[in-house]
Amino acid sequence: MTSENNGDSNALHLLPGTDGEQVGGLIIKKKSQAVSSDEQHVFKVPQIPVSTSSFGLDKLAAEKRRAQSSAAASSSSSKRSKPSSSSFDDNDNDDEYKNSSNHKSRHLREQRVETPSSTRSSHHDLYDKSRLPPKNIQRGVVYGKEKHKQHRNKDNKDNDDDDRYATPNIRGSRESPSRAQWDDDDFDKRHSQWEYPTPNDSYNRQGYRKKRDTDYYNRKSNDTPLPTPSFRKSKRDEFNADDDQHNWEEEQKRIDREWYNNEDVVDDELNPFSNVSEEYTKKKEQALELRKKKRMSAQQRQINQDIEKWETNRMLQSGIVTKVNFQDDFDDESESRVHLLVTNLVPPFLDGRIRFTRQFEPVIPVKDPTSDMAIICRKGCQSVRKYREQKERRLAQEKFELGGTKLGNILGIKRRDEKDEQSEDVDYKKSQKFAEHMQGKNEAVSDFATKRTIDEQRKFLPIYAIQEDLLKIIRENSIVICVGETGSGKTTQMTQYLHESGYTKRGMIGCTQPRRVAAMSVAKRVSEEMQCKLGDDVGYAIRFEDCTSDKTIIKYMTDGILLRESLTDPDLDHYSAIIMDEAHERSLNTDVLFGLLREVVSRRQDLKLIVTSATMDSNKFSEFFGNVPIFIIPGRTFPVEPFFSKACVEDYVDAAVKQSIQIHLGAGDGDILVFMPGQEDIEVTCEVIKERLNDLEGAKPLSILPIYSQLPSDLQAKIFQKAEDGIRKCVVATNIAETSLTLDGIMYVVDSGYCKLKVYNPRIGMDALQIYPVSQANANQRMGRAGRTGPGQCFRLYTERNFREEMLKTNVPEIQRTNLANVVLLLKSLGIQDLLQFHFMDPPPQDNLMNSMYQLWILGALDNTGSLTQLGRQMVEFPLDPAMSQMLITSVAMGCSSEILIIVSMLSVPSIFFRPKGKEDESDAKREKFQVAESDHLTFLHVYIQWKKKWIFK
Ligand SMILES: Nc1ncnc2c1ncn2[C@@H]1O[C@H](COP(=O)(O)OP(=O)(O)OP(=O)(O)O)[C@@H](O)[C@H]1O
Numbered sequence: 001m002t003s004e005n006n007g008d009s010n011a012l013h014l015l016p017g018t019d020g021e022q023v024g025g026l027i028i029k030k031k032s033q034a035v036s037s038d039e040q041h042v043f044k045v046p047q048i049p050v051s052t053s054s055f056g057l058d059k060l061a062a063e064k065r066r067a068q069s070s071a072a073a074s075s076s077s078s079k080r081s082k083p084s085s086s087s088f089d090d091n092d093n094d095d096e097y098k099n100s101s102n103h104k105s106r107h108l109r110e111q112r113v114e115t116p117s118s119t120r121s122s123h124h125d126l127y128d129k130s131r132l133p134p135k136n137i138q139r140g141v142v143y144g145k146e147k148h149k150q151h152r153n154k155d156n157k158d159n160d161d162d163d164r165y166a167t168p169n170i171r172g173s174r175e176s177p178s179r180a181q182w183d184d185d186d187f188d189k190r191h192s193q194w195e196y197p198t199p200n201d202s203y204n205r206q207g208y209r210k211k212r213d214t215d216y217y218n219r220k221s222n223d224t225p226l227p228t229p230s231f232r233k234s235k236r237d238e239f240n241a242d243d244d245q246h247n248w249e250e251e252q253k254r255i256d257r258e259w260y261n262n263e264d265v266v267d268d269e270l271n272p273f274s275n276v277s278e279e280y281t282k283k284k285e286q287a288l289e290l291r292k293k294k295r296m297s298a299q300q301r302q303i304n305q306d307i308e309k310w311e312t313n314r315m316l317q318s319g320i321v322t323k324v325n326f327q328d329d330f331d332d333e334s335e336s337r338v339h340l341l342v343t344n345l346v347p348p349f350l351d352g353r354i355r356f357t358r359q360f361e362p363v364i365p366v367k368d369p370t371s372d373m374a375i376i377c378r379k380g381c382q383s384v385r386k387y388r389e390q391k392e393r394r395l396a397q398e399k400f401e402l403g404g405t406k407l408g409n410i411l412g413i414k415r416r417d418e419k420d421e422q423s424e425d426v427d428y429k430k431s432q433k434f435a436e437h438m439q440g441k442n443e444a445v446s447d448f449a450t451k452r453t454i455d456e457q458r459k460f461l462p463i464y465a466i467q468e469d470l471l472k473i474i475r476e477n478s479i480v481i482c483v484g485e486t487g488s489g490k491t492t493q494m495t496q497y498l499h500e501s502g503y504t505k506r507g508m509i510g511c512t513q514p515r516r517v518a519a520m521s522v523a524k525r526v527s528e529e530m531q532c533k534l535g536d537d538v539g540y541a542i543r544f545e546d547c548t549s550d551k552t553i554i555k556y557m558t559d560g561i562l563l564r565e566s567l568t569d570p571d572l573d574h575y576s577a578i579i580m581d582e583a584h585e586r587s588l589n590t591d592v593l594f595g596l597l598r599e600v601v602s603r604r605q606d607l608k609l610i611v612t613s614a615t616m617d618s619n620k621f622s623e624f625f626g627n628v629p630i631f632i633i634p635g636r637t638f639p640v641e642p643f644f645s646k647a648c649v650e651d652y653v654d655a656a657v658k659q660s661i662q663i664h665l666g667a668g669d670g671d672i673l674v675f676m677p678g679q680e681d682i683e684v685t686c687e688v689i690k691e692r693l694n695d696l697e698g699a700k701p702l703s704i705l706p707i708y709s710q711l712p713s714d715l716q717a718k719i720f721q722k723a724e725d726g727i728r729k730c731v732v733a734t735n736i737a738e739t740s741l742t743l744d745g746i747m748y749v750v751d752s753g754y755c756k757l758k759v760y761n762p763r764i765g766m767d768a769l770q771i772y773p774v775s776q777a778n779a780n781q782r783m784g785r786a787g788r789t790g791p792g793q794c795f796r797l798y799t800e801r802n803f804r805e806e807m808l809k810t811n812v813p814e815i816q817r818t819n820l821a822n823v824v825l826l827l828k829s830l831g832i833q834d835l836l837q838f839h840f841m842d843p844p845p846q847d848n849l850m851n852s853m854y855q856l857w858i859l860g861a862l863d864n865t866g867s868l869t870q871l872g873r874q875m876v877e878f879p880l881d882p883a884m885s886q887m888l889i890t891s892v893a894m895g896c897s898s899e900i901l902i903i904v905s906m907l908s909v910p911s912i913f914f915r916p917k918g919k920e921d922e923s924d925a926k927r928e929k930f931q932v933a934e935s936d937h938l939t940f941l942h943v944y945i946q947w948k949k950k951w952i953f954k
Pocket residue numbers: 442449461484485486487488489490491492493525637739740741742743744784787788789
């Protein structure tokens with residue numbers, strides 16, 4: 001087009017201005033004027049609005065205008081004659097073009113003669129609708145709105161700039177906006193847009209339609225072909241009366257208004273909602289949505305949610321969708337993500353290059369993990385499980401007990417008799433006064449004890465016969481291993497023999513025991529034999545309880561106490577002789593004491609060390625101490641007959657109950673001692689025995705007594721007392737009654753074959769109490785509790801094959817299976833820097849040792865070289881776990897030592913909260929009153945403070 005224009009004067013298109021004289025519109029300059037030939041062509045952004053046609057229609061229009069003006073000059077009447085379709089179109093288009101600039105004002109509709117139409121117009125339709133009954137009118141309006149909406153929505157997709165690009169109407173004979181023509185406008189009916197001469201890119205249906213409609217309504221009357229008779233005119237003629245005509249006109253106006261309100265209103269001025277902002281509309285829509293939602297009932301909402309969930313689930317299941325709310329999940333993930341910086345801090349002295357022990361592999365306290373007994377103890381006892389479930393159910397039922405409630409009163413359900421409960425109440429404050437209970441003289445039960453004097457009883461013991469030989473060998477050797485049957489008199493008699501031989505003139509005779517109860521009960525027995533008050537010549541010392549005095553010459557104590565004493569008195573100068581009793585138990589402290597005492601004896605020639613042991617360990621002990629002599633005490637006090645189970649017992653509680661009842665009902669006089677692994681087993685056994693005896697008619701009464709370490713001391717002491725009215729006693733105990741304990745009257749022992757052992761788990765750094773089969777040595781010790789004051793029987797709830805093939809000969813030493821933090825701290829404080837140089841009878845495994853050292857390093861007790869720090873040195877002084885002693889020391893700097901002291905003290909004794917059987921709920925409720933939500937430790941402190949307040953008040 002540009003090349004054409006270059007040499008043509010017509011290339012300068014001057015469009016006429018609005019007043020005719022003024023040149024207006026777009027002026028397209030010749031290219032030669034605009035740019036020099038050598039200048040490079042630069043495309044410019046087209047000016048909008050531009051009314052020129054890219055197809056040269058503007059030029060065509062100009063030509064036509066010229067032709068028109070000349071034709072008009074020749075014949076003015078030709079204007080009125082029916083033009084050819086093309087000329088009419090062009091003329092029409094031209095007018096529209098002229099009016100396009102002020103088209104806004106054209107939308108005001110005036111009443112005028114309607115263009116006749118071959119088909120019914122929309123206006124006509126509306127008129128018809130107005131004549132319908134009101135119901136139909138309303139329906140019709142609604143229908144019209146909807147229909148119109150559809151059109152509008154369709155049209156809105158198109159360009160809105162139709163006013164700017166007001167394309168001339170070139171539709172030939174379609175001059176009437178009739179319904180038929182409206183329908184014909186449908187683009188689908190066209191073959192192509194290009195069928196029409198103006199393929200204006202801004203052309204669109206709406207624009208076209210609006211243009212056409214507005215043109216139609218605003219066209220001057222003389223633009224309408226006159227010869228066509230007016231439809232309205234003919235209608236109006238039908239009204240004869242003036243009133244009718246007036247009504248008709250009013251009705252027409254109303255229809256018109258309605259039409260404007262409902263039809264395609266293109267002018268914003270007429271649109272009452274044109275000034276409404278989008279924001280307002282949005283708000284309104286949201287409010288409407290909300291209202292809709294609110295109206296939905298909760299039930300319906302839930303149903304909808306469920307349906308939605310179900311659909312999502314189906315979609316996921318079918319595999320169409322693999323993930324829903326991926327973005328949400330992602331957000332949640334990012335919100336909950338926590339960045340952790342994990343630093344593996346290892347002290348230099350634990351870098352793996354240094355060896356600390358000769359024992360590298362951990363030791364499992366079972367001979368064969370696939371053996372029957374090992375599997376049974378892993379599975380746990382069925383009776384215990386069942387009882388636990390029943391108990392929980394019963395407690396749940398009790399919670400919903402109706403007695404005492406309003407509903408219960410209505411139904412006539414009475415509350416349980418509170419008086420009965422009160423009468424069962426025990427004064428639990430007295431419970432911890434163990435020593436008081438041990439002060440009174442134990443009443444003899446057996447013939448052996450009742451019919452013989454103490455002297456006679458002593459002389460009856462196997463050890464009495466070899467007294468001189470024993471004393472001789474002790475005199476000649478610093479260390480002697482003494483082996484003898486259970487009950488032969490090692491624990492009670494040797495101390496007295498040494499005293500009688502004059503060893504107490506140079507110092508005390510100390511006797512260590514692995515268990516507290518044993519230390520107390522044996523001291524009590526010896527004090528009786530020596531006819532002195534417990535704590536005077538004969539006393540005992542256990543943690544937190546020292547029952548000795550300046551006069552004490554024979555001191556029974558736990559091995560931990562002697563170990564502590566070795567810290568302050570490394571050569572144990574207070575002692576002239578030390579008996580390490582029950583050495584085969586291989587407690588942690590005993591093993592450490594072995595190493596220490598070995599050194600002490602080498603330094604002190606006057607110190608005598610006697611180690612008592614079961615037969616199996618004697619050689620090992622002898623070798624450890626340098627092939628020292630082994631002294632064997634021949635014979636036993638009374639025979640004990642062992643009975644093995646014929647088949648392997650799975651439910652040891654049930655078997656023990658049956659065996660105990662059988663003994664009680666069928667066997668001769670004598671008390672029963674049942675060995676169980678733990679507290680829960682004991683409780684269940686006691687309960688089931690009681691239940692079954694109650695069910696039996698004519699069964700003799702039985703005094704059932706439990707004993708375990710967490711039981712208050714007064715209840716523990718009950719096992720040493722004679723049962724009321726001389727009825728049979730049945731003691732159900734853990735292995736705390738296994739060694740050194742003499743319960744007068746025990747003739748029958750029932751051994752479950754299992755015990756609980758503390759086993760250290762290096763992965764979690766903690767000790768755990770787990771059930772394991774006992775060793776043969778333990779089984780013999782258990783059997784030995786019978787036959788001390790008379791012949792006895794031992795019922796073993798395992799087969800002989802179990803005993804021989806599945807049980808270890810002796811215990812796995814505690815040093816090989818527990819946390820060693822305290823031991824390491826102790827050894828370091830004793831100056832043993834290199835643990836390899838310490839003489840362990842059985843060295844601890846590498847993992848246990850390393851973990852314990854790491855724990856101490858974390859607590860600040862060891863430095864980077866593995867040496868004891870100042871803090872570590874202070875920590876050794878406390879008979880506490882390293883963590884607790886560190887807490888206590890740190891509290892001084894933080895000014896809260898009095899509070900921490902209380903907490904640590906309460907943590908170091910058996911639990912202060914006692915849950916009596918059958919009163920667990922009551923006990924828990926009382927405990928809750930003291931509960932401090934933040935911490936159990938603060939709960940302890942709170943309990944103490946409350947107790948102190950009450951005590952001061954009293
Ligand atoms: N409280 C007691 N009542 C009656 N007799 C007792 C009592 N204590 C000990 N005896 C008697 O003393 C004996 C020796 O007991 P002792 O504890 O010294 O034996 P032991 O050889 O140490 O046995 P174990 O190795 O089992 O500890 C018992 O067999 C028993 O006859």
